[in-house]
Amino acid sequence: MTAETPITLQGPVCPAPITQRDRIVMGHGSGGKLSHDLIAKRFLPAFTNPALAAGDDAGLVAAGPSARLAISTDSHVVWPLFFPGGDIGRLAVCGTVNDVAMLGARPLYLTAGFILEEGLELDVLERVIASMRAAAEEAGVQIVAGDTKVVQRGKADGLYVTTAGVGLVPDGVQIGGAQARPGDTVIVSGALGDHGIAVLAARGELGFDADVQSDVAPLNHLIAAILAASPNVHVLRDPTRGGLATTLNEIAQQAQVGIVLEERAIPVRAPVAAASEMLGFDPLYIANEGKLVVVVAPADAAAVLAAMRQTRYGEDAVAIGTVRAEPRGRVLMKTAIGSTRVVDVLMGEMLPRIC
Amino acid sequence: MKYLDEFRDAELVRKQIDEIRRLTTRRWAIMEICGGQTHSIMRHGLDELLPAEIELIHGPGCPVCVTPLELIDKAIAIAARPDVIFTSFGDMLRVPGSDEDLFRTRAGGGDVRVVYSPLDAVKIAQKNPDKHVVFFAIGFETTAPANAMSVWQARQLGLRNFSVLVSHVRVPPAMRAILGSPYNQVQGFLAAGHVCAVMGYWEYPPIAAEYKVPIVVTGFEPVDLLKGVAMTVRQLEAGRHEVENGYARVVTEAGNRPAQDLIQQVFEPCDRKWRGIGVIPDSGWRLRAEFADFDAEQRFDVGAINTKESPLCISGLVLQGRRKPDECPAFGQACTPEHPLGATMVSSEGACAAYYRYGRLARELAQSEA
Amino acid sequence: MCLGIPGKIVSLHDANGLPMGKVDFGGVVQEVCLSYVPEAKVGDYTVVHVGFALNLLDEAEALETLALLRQIGAYQEEIDLMTEAERAGGAASPG
Numbered sequence: 001m002t003a004e005t006p007i008t009l010q011g012p013v014c015p016a017p018i019t020q021r022d023r024i025v026m027g028h029g030s031g032g033k034l035s036h037d038l039i040a041k042r043f044l045p046a047f048t049n050p051a052l053a054a055g056d057d058a059g060l061v062a063a064g065p066s067a068r069l070a071i072s073t074d075s076h077v078v079w080p081l082f083f084p085g086g087d088i089g090r091l092a093v094c095g096t097v098n099d100v101a102m103l104g105a106r107p108l109y110l111t112a113g114f115i116l117e118e119g120l121e122l123d124v125l126e127r128v129i130a131s132m133r134a135a136a137e138e139a140g141v142q143i144v145a146g147d148t149k150v151v152q153r154g155k156a157d158g159l160y161v162t163t164a165g166v167g168l169v170p171d172g173v174q175i176g177g178a179q180a181r182p183g184d185t186v187i188v189s190g191a192l193g194d195h196g197i198a199v200l201a202a203r204g205e206l207g208f209d210a211d212v213q214s215d216v217a218p219l220n221h222l223i224a225a226i227l228a229a230s231p232n233v234h235v236l237r238d239p240t241r242g243g244l245a246t247t248l249n250e251i252a253q254q255a256q257v258g259i260v261l262e263e264r265a266i267p268v269r270a271p272v273a274a275a276s277e278m279l280g281f282d283p284l285y286i287a288n289e290g291k292l293v294v295v296v297a298p299a300d301a302a303a304v305l306a307a308m309r310q311t312r313y314g315e316d317a318v319a320i321g322t323v324r325a326e327p328r329g330r331v332l333m334k335t336a337i338g339s340t341r342v343v344d345v346l347m348g349e350m351l352p353r354i355c
Numbered sequence: 356m357k358y359l360d361e362f363r364d365a366e367l368v369r370k371q372i373d374e375i376r377r378l379t380t381r382r383w384a385i386m387e388i389c390g391g392q393t394h395s396i397m398r399h400g401l402d403e404l405l406p407a408e409i410e411l412i413h414g415p416g417c418p419v420c421v422t423p424l425e426l427i428d429k430a431i432a433i434a435a436r437p438d439v440i441f442t443s444f445g446d447m448l449r450v451p452g453s454d455e456d457l458f459r460t461r462a463g464g465g466d467v468r469v470v471y472s473p474l475d476a477v478k479i480a481q482k483n484p485d486k487h488v489v490f491f492a493i494g495f496e497t498t499a500p501a502n503a504m505s506v507w508q509a510r511q512l513g514l515r516n517f518s519v520l521v522s523h524v525r526v527p528p529a530m531r532a533i534l535g536s537p538y539n540q541v542q543g544f545l546a547a548g549h550v551c552a553v554m555g556y557w558e559y560p561p562i563a564a565e566y567k568v569p570i571v572v573t574g575f576e577p578v579d580l581l582k583g584v585a586m587t588v589r590q591l592e593a594g595r596h597e598v599e600n601g602y603a604r605v606v607t608e609a610g611n612r613p614a615q616d617l618i619q620q621v622f623e624p625c626d627r628k629w630r631g632i633g634v635i636p637d638s639g640w641r642l643r644a645e646f647a648d649f650d651a652e653q654r655f656d657v658g659a660i661n662t663k664e665s666p667l668c669i670s671g672l673v674l675q676g677r678r679k680p681d682e683c684p685a686f687g688q689a690c691t692p693e694h695p696l697g698a699t700m701v702s703s704e705g706a707c708a709a710y711y712r713y714g715r716l717a718r719e720l721a722q723s724e725a
Numbered sequence: 726m727c728l729g730i731p732g733k734i735v736s737l738h739d740a741n742g743l744p745m746g747k748v749d750f751g752g753v754v755q756e757v758c759l760s761y762v763p764e765a766k767v768g769d770y771t772v773v774h775v776g777f778a779l780n781l782l783d784e785a786e787a788l789e790t791l792a793l794l795r796q797i798g799a800y801q802e803e804i805d806l807m808t809e810a811e812r813a814g815g816a817a818s819p820g
Contacts, residue, residue: 023462033692201753206471207776211752271752274356277730278750278773279471282398337368337577339400344711351445352471354498354775355391355417355728356751358731358770358782361791370797391727444775472776474758477741497727500761501777504743511742549727552772552779575727578794604787605772605780614761614779 031241031287032346055254056176057099057237060169068169070105072096079157081124083202085194085213088161089131091289094218095240096165097139101220102236102292104175104227105167110136111145112163117156124158139218141165173227177254179234184323185301186259187294189222189308190215190316192244193272196286206279206352211271217290222314229307232297239293242346243285247293248331249345261321261333261343280353285346295323358604362576363399371581372404378588382408384540385587386533388526389495389547390417390706391575397709399577409584412540413673413680413706415529416547418494419446420699420706421629422522427452430520432657433489434465440483442476443491445469473505473519480509480517489651492519497549499523499640500614503621506642506649518651521641524627526550527558528638534566538677543587545573545580548602553618555610559598567596574602621646631673631699673699673706680710687711729774731782734759734767748773 027034044052051059058072076092093110100107112132116125136143198214200206219238226233235255239247244266252259268276268283276283290313296304301319308314321333331343361367387393393413396402402411415421431452434441441457448457448469461467466486470476473490480488492502502519509517526547533539546556551572559570569590573583583601590597600606618640627639642650668685672678680686680699690700692708700707732748732755739745740756746765748757755773759765762778770782 023459025458025462027458205469205475207475208471208753208755210754269752270356274730274750274753277356277359278753278755280728335398335400336363337365337399337401337404339403341398341400351448351469353446353728354444354494355389355394355419355446356731357733358787361787367791367794370794374797389727472758474741474743474776481741495727497729497774497779500779501758501775504758504760504777508741508743547727549729549772549774549779552727552729575729582790582794604783604790607780611761611780613763617760 029241030346030350031243031246032285035241036345054176054178055250057102058105058165058167060103060176066171068105070100070103070167070169071164072099073162073164074099075160075162077157077160078199080199080202081128081158083214084198086198086216086289087128087131088159089128090135090216091214092161092163093132093135093139093141093143094216094289096163097135097141097218097220098238098292100165100167101223102175102238103167103169104173104223104233104236105169106224107139107141107165107167107220109144110141110163110165111147112143112161113147114149115156115160115162116148116150117158118150118153120158128159128161135218139220175233175236177235177237177251180251180255180257180259180295180323181234181297182257182323182325183298184234184295185298185319186248186261186321186323187296187301187305187308187317187319188239188244188267189219189292189294189314190290191267191269191272192239192288192291193268193276193283193286195289196243197272197275199287200279201275208275208278210275212269212275215288215290217313219290219292219313222292222308222311225307225311225314226294226296226304229303230296230300232300233294233304234297235293235295237293239288239291241287243283243287244293245282245284245331245343246346248343249329251293251295252331253329255323256328258324258327258329259321259331260324261331263333263336265318265320267316267318280355281350284343285350298322359576362574362578364578367578368404368581371578371585375409375581375585375588376406378585378592379406379408380592382410383542383588383591384410384412385543385545385584386412386414386541387545387547387573387580387583388414388416388530389545389550389575390420390709391549392416392545392547392573392580393706393709395575395577396580401577401580405581405584409588411584413709414533414541415629415632416495416526417699417706418498418522418524419444419450421524421631422447422450422493423628423630424453425628426520426522427456428454429652429655429657430491431455431457431460433520433651433655434460434467435463436465436655438487440466440468440479440486440488441491442468442470442479442488444493447491447493473501474508477505477508477512477514477517480514481512484516487516487518487654489655490517490519491522493522495524495526495547495550496554496618497547497552499618499622500553500611503617506621506646507617509649510646515648518649518654519642520651521622522627523622523640524629525624525638525640526554527562528635529629530562530570531566532632532635532638534562534568540677541568543568543591544570545583545587546570546598548572548574548579548606551600551602551606551610553611553614555608555615556598556600556606557608557610563596563598569596570598572598572600572602572606574605680707683707727774729772729779731770731772732757734765734769734771734778736767737765746778748778 308317622640
C-alpha cells in the first residue's frame, strides 16, 4: 500500500489470534472470570466433593448426627500492609469470620498462618498481631492454632497471612447462593468500593489521595441480627474481590435466576465515585471488606432492613434490586436515566483506562 | 461531582430524547468517533433510548484498538528485556500481540508497570538510573500533549534512561478515510470532545464541506451525547452540513494553543498503520529527529518482527463502522473479553467489549421484561 | 480516547520544573500538570486527562447549556397547546 494509491480500507483483518495462557497472570487473582475459571478448571476437578461444589463462601460439612460446620480459608497478600481504615491483620480475621458467617454459621475458631519475609521489622509484626487480637475480640472468636514460616528477602511483601475459620450452623438454617428465589429482595449493607479505593490510594502508584477508608469489619453480629429478624433469608454474601457485580452474578448463576438492580439505589460515597470516574473504574466491581448482600423473601425485607439499620455496620443498609425468574444467570441494571444494561462479571484485572 | 452529575440528569435526558424523536423523520446513520463516547453510550444504555431511525455507528476512536500489531510485538519484545522497565497506560496490557500480551510478559519476568500519567514514567526513570524506562506513548490528540511533555521534561532533566514508543493517531485523516471509502454509510459525525479540547475544531470545516456531512463537537455524559445527536439530526433533517460545537463549556474553536505548540515541537506528522484498517497517510505523529534519543524504536533493535494475523476477527469492519460487534459470528462465542480475537474486544472502550459488557442481552431483556 | 473529568484546582506548586496543581474531583485529590492552562487560578475548574489539565471549564457556558436544555420541552408544551387549540378551531390560548 503506497502513498499514491487512494485509501481502500482493508477488508476483514483480525488484529490478533487467541492468546493461550500457560502462566498465572495477575488477573487470576482479581476475583473475576479468570479466577473462577482457574478454580473451576484446575482445582475443582481435583478436589471434588459437594461442599466445594456448592460454590459458597465457606464449605458446609456434617460433623456428627445433627451438627453442621461451616469452614473457610483465606490468604491475605494485601499491599501495603497498613492502609486507611485497616491493615492485613484485621483483613485476615474479618475476611474469614465473614466467610463463615455468610453461611448463617456462628464463627467460633480461627487458625492463623504467617509467612514472614526476612527483614520484616518486629514492630510491624507486633502491630499486625495487635490488630488481629482486636478484630478477634470484636468478632468474639478465638485464634486456636497457628504457624509461622520465614522466607528470604523478596519472596513476600513483608508478610502474608492465611486464616482458616470454623463455625457452627444452627439447625434448619439453609443459606447459600443457590437459595435465591424469584421475587426476593436484594439488600446491600452500605456504600460500595471503599476498601478497594482506599488500598489503591495507599499504594501510591496512581498518584491520588482520597478521603476514603477501608470498610474492613467483622459482620457476624450484623448477620445474627438479620437472621433474628427473618427465617426467610436465602443468601448472604460479602462482595469482596470482583465487587458487587461479580457476587450477584455468582448468585444468579448458582440459583439460575435473574437479578435486576436499580442504579439509583446503589450507595456509593462521593470520593469513591470520583476516584472511579477518574480512573475509569466501575464501583460495582471494586472490592469491599465490610459489606454484605442479603437476599431475602420480600415479605421480610422491611424487617431485615430495620434490624440492619439498628446494628453496627448495617446503618446504611438499603434495598437495591429484586430477583426474577429471567433472564437466568444474569444481572441487569435499570440505569439512573431509565435505560437497562447488563452487569457482567469482571473479566480479569481492573485497569485504569485512558478513554 | 460538579460538571458531571448535572449532565447525567434523568429529566434532561428525557427531554433530549423527546426532542430527537420530534426532529427525526427518517433514518440517519451517525458515527461517534471516540471510544470513550462508545463506552458511555453503552454504559448508560443510550442507544436503547434513541428512536429506531437513529443508528449509531461506532468509529475507530480507540487508540488501544488501532495500535498496530507490529508495535505491540515490539513493546512486548522491549518489555521482556531485563534492563528495561516498561511503563504503559492500563488498557494496553491486555491487548494481544502475535503470541502474547504485556500481562504475560510480566508473568514471564518482565518489569511492566501501569502508570496513570506519562510524567509518572519520567519519575520512575529518575528513581531507577540503572534501568531504562520505556513509556508506551499511544493515543489520539487528547493524549499527545501529555506524551509530548514527558519527552520534553525528560530532555530538560537531562535523562539518558528514558524513551517513548510512539503510536499516535489523528482524527481528521481517519474521518476522511471513512468518508472517502466506497462503503461509507456515515451521514453525520459526533466529533470527539476531548480531542477537540486540545485541537479545537478548525480542522473540520473543510471535511464537512468536501463530504457534505454535519460534524458536531460532542461531550461524553448522557446529556452531552444526546445533545450532539440532536444537533446532528437537526442539521441532517434541514440538509445542512456544518461544524457546530455542542461541548462549549470545554471546547473552543482554536483549541488549546500551548498544547498544540508543544505537540508541534516534539512530534511531526507521518503515515500510520491503523490495526484493522490499514495505512492512512498523514494520520499519525512521530518524534521529530532532534528527539531521536528518546525514541524507543531507534534505541532498541528488537530484530525482525513477524506478525501473525488471524482470519476470524472482523475488528477492521467494526472499526470502520461497517459492522456492529454483534454481527460478528465470533462475538460472544469464540471471541469474548477473556479470549479476545481482536483489540476491539480487549480494550474496555473497544466497540466489541462495550457491546459485550453492556449491550449483549439488552435485546433479550426487552423480550423477557415483565 | 478521552477519559477526562472535571475537577477544581485547590492549590498550585512546581514539581520537576513544571507548573502543577492539586485538583479535587470531589473527595479525591490528584496532582495535575498545569502547563497547558497557564492562566489557571485556584478555584478554577478544569478537565483532566492522564494527569494533565486540558482546558479550563467555562462556567457560564455550562450554566447556559443546562438552562437551555431545561427549556426544551417547556416551550414545546406551549407550542403544542397552541397548535391543539388552533386545530380545535378556537382562538389560540397561550399557556
